Amino acid sequence: MSEERPRPARGQEILRVEGLGKRFPGVVALDGVDLVLRAGEVHVLLGENGAGKSTLIKMLSGAYHPDSGRILVDGAPVEIRSAGDAQRLGIATIYQEFNLVPQLSVGENLALGRPPRRFGLIDTKRMHERARGLLARVGVEVDPKTKVADLGIARMQMVEIAKALALDARVLIMDEPTAVLTTSEVERLFAIVRNLRDQGVAVVFITHHLEEIAQVGDRVTVLRDGRSVTEVPATTPQDELVRLMVGRPIDQQYPREAAAPGAPLLQVRGLTRAGAFTDVSFEVRAGEVVGLAGLVGAGRTEVARAVFGADRYDSGEVLMDGRPLPGGDVHAAMEAGLGLVPEDRKGQGLVLGADIAENLGLVTLRRATHGGFVDRAGQRTAAGEVAARLGVRMSGLGQEVRTLSGGNQQKIVIGKWLLADARVLLLDEPTRGIDVGAKVEIYQLINSLTASGHAVLMISSDLPEILGMSDRVLVMARGRLVGEIDAAGATQDAVMGLAVTEVEDARVH
Amino acid sequence: MSTDVLTRRPAVRGLLAENGPLAALVALAVVLSLLSGDFLSVTNLLNVGVQAAVTAILAFGSTFVIITGGIDLSVGAVAALSAIVLAWTSTSAGVPWPVATLVALVAGLACGLVNAALITYGKLPPFIATLAMLGVARGLALVVSQGSPIAMPDAVSHLGDTIGGYLPVPVLVMIIMGVITAVVLNRTYPGRAMYAIGGNEEAARLSGIKVNRQKLITYALSGAFAATAGVVLASRLASAQPQAASGYELDAIAAVVIGGASLSGGKGRALGTLVGALILAVLRNGLNLLSVSAFWQQVVIGVVIALAVLIDTLRRRGSA
Numbered sequence: 001m002s003e004e005r006p007r008p009a010r011g012q013e014i015l016r017v018e019g020l021g022k023r024f025p026g027v028v029a030l031d032g033v034d035l036v037l038r039a040g041e042v043h044v045l046l047g048e049n050g051a052g053k054s055t056l057i058k059m060l061s062g063a064y065h066p067d068s069g070r071i072l073v074d075g076a077p078v079e080i081r082s083a084g085d086a087q088r089l090g091i092a093t094i095y096q097e098f099n100l101v102p103q104l105s106v107g108e109n110l111a112l113g114r115p116p117r118r119f120g121l122i123d124t125k126r127m128h129e130r131a132r133g134l135l136a137r138v139g140v141e142v143d144p145k146t147k148v149a150d151l152g153i154a155r156m157q158m159v160e161i162a163k164a165l166a167l168d169a170r171v172l173i174m175d176e177p178t179a180v181l182t183t184s185e186v187e188r189l190f191a192i193v194r195n196l197r198d199q200g201v202a203v204v205f206i207t208h209h210l211e212e213i214a215q216v217g218d219r220v221t222v223l224r225d226g227r228s229v230t231e232v233p234a235t236t237p238q239d240e241l242v243r244l245m246v247g248r249p250i251d252q253q254y255p256r257e258a259a260a261p262g263a264p265l266l267q268v269r270g271l272t273r274a275g276a277f278t279d280v281s282f283e284v285r286a287g288e289v290v291g292l293a294g295l296v297g298a299g300r301t302e303v304a305r306a307v308f309g310a311d312r313y314d315s316g317e318v319l320m321d322g323r324p325l326p327g328g329d330v331h332a333a334m335e336a337g338l339g340l341v342p343e344d345r346k347g348q349g350l351v352l353g354a355d356i357a358e359n360l361g362l363v364t365l366r367r368a369t370h371g372g373f374v375d376r377a378g379q380r381t382a383a384g385e386v387a388a389r390l391g392v393r394m395s396g397l398g399q400e401v402r403t404l405s406g407g408n409q410q411k412i413v414i415g416k417w418l419l420a421d422a423r424v425l426l427l428d429e430p431t432r433g434i435d436v437g438a439k440v441e442i443y444q445l446i447n448s449l450t451a452s453g454h455a456v457l458m459i460s461s462d463l464p465e466i467l468g469m470s471d472r473v474l475v476m477a478r479g480r481l482v483g484e485i486d487a488a489g490a491t492q493d494a495v496m497g498l499a500v501t502e503v504e505d506a507r508v509h
Numbered sequence: 510m511s512t513d514v515l516t517r518r519p520a521v522r523g524l525l526a527e528n529g530p531l532a533a534l535v536a537l538a539v540v541l542s543l544l545s546g547d548f549l550s551v552t553n554l555l556n557v558g559v560q561a562a563v564t565a566i567l568a569f570g571s572t573f574v575i576i577t578g579g580i581d582l583s584v585g586a587v588a589a590l591s592a593i594v595l596a597w598t599s600t601s602a603g604v605p606w607p608v609a610t611l612v613a614l615v616a617g618l619a620c621g622l623v624n625a626a627l628i629t630y631g632k633l634p635p636f637i638a639t640l641a642m643l644g645v646a647r648g649l650a651l652v653v654s655q656g657s658p659i660a661m662p663d664a665v666s667h668l669g670d671t672i673g674g675y676l677p678v679p680v681l682v683m684i685i686m687g688v689i690t691a692v693v694l695n696r697t698y699p700g701r702a703m704y705a706i707g708g709n710e711e712a713a714r715l716s717g718i719k720v721n722r723q724k725l726i727t728y729a730l731s732g733a734f735a736a737t738a739g740v741v742l743a744s745r746l747a748s749a750q751p752q753a754a755s756g757y758e759l760d761a762i763a764a765v766v767i768g769g770a771s772l773s774g775g776k777g778r779a780l781g782t783l784v785g786a787l788i789l790a791v792l793r794n795g796l797n798l799l800s801v802s803a804f805w806q807q808v809v810i811g812v813v814i815a816l817a818v819l820i821d822t823l824r825r826r827g828s829a
Contacts, residue, residue: 334717351708353775362716369698
């Protein structure tokens with residue numbers, strides 16, 4: 001491992017993984033994974049949540065140590081026992097949660113741990129010059145003196161990439177880098193990825209968006225149940241990729257079965273909060289799925305949270321079954337039959353350190369308290385039933401929620417509201433970061449809920465999903481409802497057209 | 510360490526393997542009984558129990574707070590203030606002792622409620638709010654007592670005695686408070702809510718838990734437990750002293766943490782806290798029996814606190 005690494009010729013093998021295995025108590029996370037990375041390629045890792053992608057990249061970055069199999073770099077077996085080992089081997093990983101210090105400047109972050117020094121003091125000038133060079137290589141215009149906290153998510157990600165370049169990474173692993181980006185930001189990211197590829201970097205790219213594979217990838221390794229199933233070219237058709245990933249063909253991606261809507265359950269009238277949303281009115285009827293579309297920042301999440309009482313609003317009213325709800329009172333909303341599945345699953349939906357039974361019983365805790373005592377056995381039984389109904393893949397009800405895959409975590413968040421028998425569920429980006437198989441399971445759950453007279457308000461930035469699963473689509477732009485479309489005849493263009501409406505032009509009342 | 514090996518072992522060893530602090534306590538007791546013939550005598554063990562009682566009762570109260578992810582630095586001062594209130598109301602103001610005891614408990618509870626109000630409505634960090642209360646309660650204890658010890662009413666001083674000449678009352682109170690703690694944590698709504706709040710406050714709020722109200726209950730419990738500890742301590746000493754229980758809040762926190770709780774919240778158990786308090790008491794007692802100087806005792810106890818948490822952290826990382 002010399003300091004000066006020669007740039008390998010394109011197509012030359014850099015890293016090879018053979019028969020890698022990893023067990024956790026009660027679970028086999030990886031069971032024989034093979035992977036070959038070559039210089040100058042974008043290698044897509046494809047698999048459902050829980051298929052072993054995260055475990056694999058954690059072993060390549062030194063967070064976990066494999067129980068069996070081996071990793072070869074430049075043909076020689078290596079042990080990656082720490083992040084430092086990975087760094088010395090030229091392997092850099094960009095996780096979904098960024099490893100930046102928000103309070104420090106971009107330049108300081110890029111020089112973290114080894115800032116240039118002069119007479120023992122940090123040479124700020126040289127540090128910023130270096131940072132400028134790295135940022136230019138990524139192709140992002142950021143002043144190195146800017147605080148990281150003041151950057152948007154897309155730019156933070158680019159700083160992360162620049163940081164990986166600063167470490168002279170030959171293998172760059174990106175864990176769902178597009179999940180947090182808007183369409184135009186994704187385009188820029190792809191340009192950067194292609195540029196890195198052309199410089200001879202081997203990029204490992206994880207995504208759940210199948211259409212991105214052909215756009216940016218060269219080859220695809222498909223993981224299923226902890227094994228590498230096959231390696232195919234990135235030009236493989238999407239339905240074939242789905243079949244490989246799930247192990248069976250998925251007939252229908254959006255299995256919505258619309259029912260005739262019944263009485264209005266939730267009515268929102270003139271809801272307004274200064275700076276967030278203005279005069280929002282709509283209703284959700286029994287048996288309906290109402291989609292709430294719009295650009296990120298249009299105020300959709302804010303409206304949902306205000307309806308649920310998680311945040312306050314200035315004026316307007318929210319009614320359940322015709323009875324007004326007090327503002328800013330989650331408990332009252334809950335008692336009236338509302339439930340919220342928040343956008344930020346880990347930060348707001350789950351107690352990650354607690355077990356499955358505990359999380360499922362969170363909403364029903366009060367109801368399960370009789371004479372001052374919580375009926376924990378009853379809670380556990382009920383949790384077991386709902387976990388079975390949702391098909392949660394787990395080692396048992398005592399498993400920590402932290403260790404579940406994203407799809408299974410989302411099932412737990414939804415499950416706690418099923419236990420509470422919430423009649424109107426507000427789902428905020430319910431399938432973000434979730435694999436195809438679990439998505440369809442959640443859609444089927446939505447169907448069974450509405451078939452039994454419950455109703456769903458679904459916020460989603462995934463247009464095919466919102467058109468495929470909603471009966472009606474409400475579109476928000478800049479804090480206002482700018483239109484309503486019947487989902488049956490709607491096109492993505494129609495929704496987008498409304499979503500980018502300038503409010504001045506919008507016909508609001 | 511694979512789990513299938515453990516399940517084949519007898520239950521006791523399984524329990525110890527699952528419960529690091531308990532294993533440490535047992536190991537400590539074994540070593541001390543080998544080093545000192547006096548250690549295992551009934552008298553000495555009961556003595557250890559009495560020594561552990563005040564710390565344990567304070568620590569039970571702190572367990573609630575630490576599980577919610579908070580901290581209560583005021584418990585030692587609140588204990589002293591409550592004892593002073595009891596002694597003053599009954600001795601100087603002539604209130605009957607049962608009423609005076611109740612007033613003392615209410616005083617502790619009130620201190621806890623003020624802490625909680627500062628934290629929830631005032632949005633102060635728990636560290637700051639309870640640090641301020643530490644100063645206020647200690648100061649009030651000095652003001653009310655004018656800086657001198659006040660004799661406890663005789664009836665309450667008997668609390669320092671034994672039942673049937675055998676079971677010391679402080680040990681009994683410790684056990685009762687421990688059982689109350691276990692029941693509250695495991696079986697009641699506020700207890701379960703504490704774990705949820707400490708694990709993820711926002712998720713708890715969005716699940717309909719009234720976080721502020723639960724925090725009021727949590728800190729009120731801590732205050733009431735501190736008052737109980739104060740009364741037990743004063744009854745042992747037969748007088749309420751304004752400077753009593755100085756620095757006990759740190760022992761209480763140490764006991765909770767040695768017992769396996771996490772200062773970041775969401776974890777902690779009554780049994781663990783009891784074991785933590787016993788480890789501290791056994792250690793002090795053993796070092797006394799072995800005639801280790803009081804100066805060195807402090808060093809040893811500091812090392813043990815670090816070791817206990819270190820071993821637990823390593824063990825968890827190993828099994829994760």
